[in-house]
Amino acid sequence: MKAVIVKPGEKGATFSDVEIKEDQIKGEEVKIKTLRVGICGTDRGIVNGKLDFARPPAGYNFLVLGHEGLGRVEEVGDKVTSLKEGDLVVPVVRRGCGKCLNCKIGRQDFCETGEFVEAGIRGMHGFMREEFVDDAKYLVKVPRDLGELAVLAEPLSNVMKAFDELIFIQKRSIWHCEDSSYGCRNATIIGSGPIAQFFAMTFEANRFNVTMLNRRDPNEIEEKISRTVGYKFVNTSNGLDEVPESDVIVDTSGYPSAFIPLIKKLKRNGALILFGTVGGEKSEITSDMITKFVEYNIVVIGSVNASKLNFEEGLSYLSLWKARYGDVLRSMITKVVKPEETQSAVLDKAKGSIKTIIEWD
Amino acid sequence: MKAVIVKPGEKGATFSDVEIKEDQIKGEEVKIKTLRVGICGTDRGIVNGKLDFARPPAGYNFLVLGHEGLGRVEEVGDKVTSLKEGDLVVPVVRRGCGKCLNCKIGRQDFCETGEFVEAGIRGMHGFMREEFVDDAKYLVKVPRDLGELAVLAEPLSNVMKAFDELIFIQKRSIWHCEDSSYGCRNATIIGSGPIAQFFAMTFEANRFNVTMLNRRDPNEIEEKISRTVGYKFVNTSNGLDEVPESDVIVDTSGYPSAFIPLIKKLKRNGALILFGTVGGEKSEITSDMITKFVEYNIVVIGSVNASKLNFEEGLSYLSLWKARYGDVLRSMITKVVKPEETQSAVLDKAKGSIKTIIEWD
Amino acid sequence: MKAVIVKPGEKGATFSDVEIKEDQIKGEEVKIKTLRVGICGTDRGIVNGKLDFARPPAGYNFLVLGHEGLGRVEEVGDKVTSLKEGDLVVPVVRRGCGKCLNCKIGRQDFCETGEFVEAGIRGMHGFMREEFVDDAKYLVKVPRDLGELAVLAEPLSNVMKAFDELIFIQKRSIWHCEDSSYGCRNATIIGSGPIAQFFAMTFEANRFNVTMLNRRDPNEIEEKISRTVGYKFVNTSNGLDEVPESDVIVDTSGYPSAFIPLIKKLKRNGALILFGTVGGEKSEITSDMITKFVEYNIVVIGSVNASKLNFEEGLSYLSLWKARYGDVLRSMITKVVKPEETQSAVLDKAKGSIKTIIEWD
Amino acid sequence: MKAVIVKPGEKGATFSDVEIKEDQIKGEEVKIKTLRVGICGTDRGIVNGKLDFARPPAGYNFLVLGHEGLGRVEEVGDKVTSLKEGDLVVPVVRRGCGKCLNCKIGRQDFCETGEFVEAGIRGMHGFMREEFVDDAKYLVKVPRDLGELAVLAEPLSNVMKAFDELIFIQKRSIWHCEDSSYGCRNATIIGSGPIAQFFAMTFEANRFNVTMLNRRDPNEIEEKISRTVGYKFVNTSNGLDEVPESDVIVDTSGYPSAFIPLIKKLKRNGALILFGTVGGEKSEITSDMITKFVEYNIVVIGSVNASKLNFEEGLSYLSLWKARYGDVLRSMITKVVKPEETQSAVLDKAKGSIKTIIEWD
CATH class of the missing domain: 3.90.180.10 (Medium-chain alcohol dehydrogenases, catalytic domain)
Known part of the structure; x- marks a missing residue:
């Protein structure tokens, strides 16, 4: 064949x-x-x-x-x-x-x-x-309503796994807000590729306040998605001032140089999700960063792959987003x-x- | 007064x-x-x-x-x-x-x-x-049997918190052994001060295989404790060959230069606990390490302080160790x-x- | 006013x-x-x-x-x-x-x-x-896509709370299937009112095999919902032969006489969710039932009310079901x-x- | 042989x-x-x-x-x-x-x-x-300090399993006290055999306030154990007035007639552990009890057997109790x-x- x-x-x-x-x-x-x-x-x-x-x-x-x-x-x-x-x-x-x-x-x-x-x-x-x-x-x-959009299920499944793991791990302390929701939590996503977009949508669907970072302005499609889904896009080539203090930072880039400067934005009991993998870069960390990790009870979560359950969850989110965001997917x-x-x-x-x-x- | x-x-x-x-x-x-x-x-x-x-x-x-x-x-x-x-x-x-x-x-x-x-x-x-x-x-x-040894409860309480958090977080996957115990898991402790000793004893009490690392040979007391409690002491000034592949590594030193070389010893689904804090050091990480964190589902856990429950747990362990190890405490x-x-x-x-x-x- | x-x-x-x-x-x-x-x-x-x-x-x-x-x-x-x-x-x-x-x-x-x-x-x-x-x-x-259907969020929120609690409690053992999903699990719902329907839809959305029980045949609407959502409706006035061995049974009736006969259908590690409340009935339990609860590691979960997070979850399910099931809601x-x-x-x-x-x- | x-x-x-x-x-x-x-x-x-x-x-x-x-x-x-x-x-x-x-x-x-x-x-x-x-x-x-007392490990292991399951399940809500401990929680044990004694000691070791119930006064040995360990023994043949409002009730008897009257003593978010098994008894429950289970978020936990981990935990508790309670074991x-x-x-x-x-x- x-x-x-x-x-x-x-x-x-x-x-x-x-x-x-x-x-x-x-x-x-x-x-x-x-x-x-x-x-x-x-x-x-x-x-x-x-x-x-x-x-x-x-x-x-x-x-x-x-x-x-x-x-x-x-x-x-x-x-x-x-x-x-x-x-x-x-x-x-x-x-x-x-x-x-x-x-x-x-x-x-x-x-x-x-x-x-x-x-x-x-x-x-x-x-x-x-x-x-x-x-x-x-x-x-695949549920009837999705059709060919289900081709997105596999990349999304990996996001589901990481998100589920985050929510599980963060039950080590009270991480939800005063009203039991996640509406007070800030999620910051490094990158704007499909994985980054899925992370942004997943956090939004769970009512986090989402910021997406790239070293440039959003292009037309990214602009449309962020507007429709409701998150903020920050061009970090101008510095990190606009990046909010964050409860969770997701790195989809794999570059230490991308996420290390953002450690200072991590809040107490916060989490850094490592998802991206690239080769060939070196970067510096200081014992002060390590001290912050300790004093702030910070967790770093490396996450890869997904179980069948995560695929099923992904298909549900795809249906939800199709219903809510029209042709964004x-x-x-x-x-x-x-x-x-x-x-x-x-x-x-x-x-x-x-x-x-x-x-x- | x-x-x-x-x-x-x-x-x-x-x-x-x-x-x-x-x-x-x-x-x-x-x-x-x-x-x-x-x-x-x-x-x-x-x-x-x-x-x-x-x-x-x-x-x-x-x-x-x-x-x-x-x-x-x-x-x-x-x-x-x-x-x-x-x-x-x-x-x-x-x-x-x-x-x-x-x-x-x-x-x-x-x-x-x-x-x-x-x-x-x-x-x-x-x-x-x-x-x-x-x-x-x-x-x-303080229970009657402990007496003045209870002065050790506070430092131990912080170890309890970190250990409990580890066990909770590791329930993200099956981390226990084929027989439901932790007998197949290797815990490696960087440092040999009181906190390191308490980590070693806590892991031993939970039947992990424990290795303690320092850049020198153990002194007489360290030698006695490790022999009585039953863990291995490795002098890493001669290299890391004797350090086993580890399911959990605990850094009590705070120096990135102490734990970064050990990342290569971390097994899949493993955990790195950050406990020590010092100032003034810099160290290099590579994107290959980050890739390992991702591909291996590794978590890093910064942990500080303790709740009252952890003090109570600590007092129970002190009683247990006093009963088991005689005058080691x-x-x-x-x-x-x-x-x-x-x-x-x-x-x-x-x-x-x-x-x-x-x-x- | x-x-x-x-x-x-x-x-x-x-x-x-x-x-x-x-x-x-x-x-x-x-x-x-x-x-x-x-x-x-x-x-x-x-x-x-x-x-x-x-x-x-x-x-x-x-x-x-x-x-x-x-x-x-x-x-x-x-x-x-x-x-x-x-x-x-x-x-x-x-x-x-x-x-x-x-x-x-x-x-x-x-x-x-x-x-x-x-x-x-x-x-x-x-x-x-x-x-x-x-x-x-x-x-x-309320998300834009839902409109007045959001009036269903409150009753659904209570179902969300019970469902989340079930999934949490069942993590006491491995309760998911060999493929990590819940596709091998049977959920049986006693009653066919709105709460029962929401339970049925929630379990279906999580890929359980769902059976709804009442002491009569389904009426036209119930028939339509069960066909569209994909669950089985069993009239128990003719006996319990058609009721499958169940991993979870949800009682929405409040009558002990409704759920006690079904205890024999509960599988090992199973759960009985109590949700309904009525007055004035008495029923008999035997020490054999209690022995089954013990030997089978069965849990019974009384569940009431919901947090704000459960309302948000409910709204997501409503969007999902609206997308999947057309005018069923x-x-x-x-x-x-x-x-x-x-x-x-x-x-x-x-x-x-x-x-x-x-x-x- | x-x-x-x-x-x-x-x-x-x-x-x-x-x-x-x-x-x-x-x-x-x-x-x-x-x-x-x-x-x-x-x-x-x-x-x-x-x-x-x-x-x-x-x-x-x-x-x-x-x-x-x-x-x-x-x-x-x-x-x-x-x-x-x-x-x-x-x-x-x-x-x-x-x-x-x-x-x-x-x-x-x-x-x-x-x-x-x-x-x-x-x-x-x-x-x-x-x-x-x-x-x-x-x-x-078996640790060196225990000797022949380790023959108690098997019955105790089953108590460990039930206790661990309780603590896990109760994390569905905040069940610890204002100070993070369990010092404000009341545990009531039905029965006074070895399993009941082990439950009492386990709850005491975790700083619950423990009451043991039987339909008679304690005999000399029971009297000694309860005094040494520090729990209260209540003879319920005179009524239940002295039984405290309870956060957890453990039935070691298997008789519905023993624990059903105690349901009225269960507090909100409370748990009833079923551990005992006998044959041949019938008892009556009412829809009011079921309503209480619902409105009070009560869980019932049937628990049987134990894993190897529970044996190890049991051996640790035996060492602890030997150290604390002298010859009580x-x-x-x-x-x-x-x-x-x-x-x-x-x-x-x-x-x-x-x-x-x-x-x-």
């Missing part, structure tokens, strides 16, 4: 005819026709040959790319009860090691051995291919390409673009 | 006759005769004039030092039911702002306004004086001085000493 | 002209024009003179009825920043005692003294009047009356009706 | 020579010489033929009795690192089904399938035999018998006795 593939040791991605062994659908298996696949920074890293953990499944010399999938059920095995032909589904990305306790209970996002595989990333083919077969338990059913999809255009779409990130989606059907 | 005092802007501590207004004992008040007061790094900082937050209570030009107190109840107000004459008590150090939600529910260790006072530190006289009056609700009754008290010797005891930290106690009775 | 009032010791409710002292709007105060008020079983109990806790506010010989409110902001005090003229708002019902810890932190739904007041129920006028003044902190802003409002028709609307509960709403504008 | 056995369908227990297949010790296995075994109500039920779930292991026509074990390590397999010859150990009773999520993570006390086995009870030989072989992961190492052991006296010791529960122990060495 046709698929977008990468090969170990080679840069670039090709749209090729590949052979992938797949037997007849049976038991808990489901055959899915691919409809949409999103592209993200991890894909870019793989195609650029920069992610050393990217690797094909055993027995293959190529890896099918793509982990932000959306498909339609074509056929179900005889033991599948939760899905039927025609259902839209989003596949979970990471598959557990089967050994550690977290993987045994479906929380492979907290895999302890590191022996997991991830579709389209390490050890398992991704979703940039005409069709694929998966176990029903890794497929999340759709406008986050700034580019739609054909499968054969994948390489250029991955490599040429257009300025001001937010999300690029591949249309397979 | 006689008290050990410090004055703003002046280095040193004097043992002087001071006048402190105290009316007749009434209502919930309790008069306490001081028996023992411990000395710690914070006292050293204050006497050295290095802690800019140290300040006398309103209406005084001096501050009575001392926050690790132990006393005997001399007289109780007419509404006190929980204490009676002769009871040993340990006073809580921090008193809440009365405004924020955490202070309203007795969790002033999570005060959000910063407007708390702390006995012997900021805005409230400490316990290095012949006697003091306090509200019953700030006094923790007593041997942690490496020096006992008279009140008039306080300044020299504070300033001349003897090499290899662990805890210095002032004997008031 | 015109209001629907009840008087202590008298049955019935009258639509009368009343005088209610209200000074000029200042500080955190907000003046609200009433738009919609829902009627529920508590109103029925009050009008029937059956609820002995119903009472007027101090200084009044009557009580304005109504606690399921929805209004439009007419005027805001000079310190109000969270609301502006024209905003739709839902008022919180219970106001805390100001003394216990839960009330001090905005969780008056867990008031420990019992000295709270409740709008339209005890000690505080309700919302069945032309307009009312309230503090901003008790007003929940609207069809739950089976009757709309004018204020002057309140008494008959309260007393003559039409067969098969779900929710009656008073239209004020 | 010599063992105390029961046979299906036969009443009574015999001290017999039996053959139990045991290969050479290897891998994670440990051979243990039995030192002490406690007797409890479950043993009584089995010997009386009243517990229908009691059954031999597969391949045997008898069951070795005894689940409250204490032994000394005789030999360890080549992969055992946590134990060595001479160590005292307490074996865990329940062994998981290997299928459900809770069993997969070492929380077989929350087994969901019911397919667990329990040593000396169902499907697995117990510890009333000269020696036994077990996997290291089911053995809890020892005085709870009111009778010591030889293995050959087991049947009469099980069947003739002496009046006023608390715990009977079999001495094997």
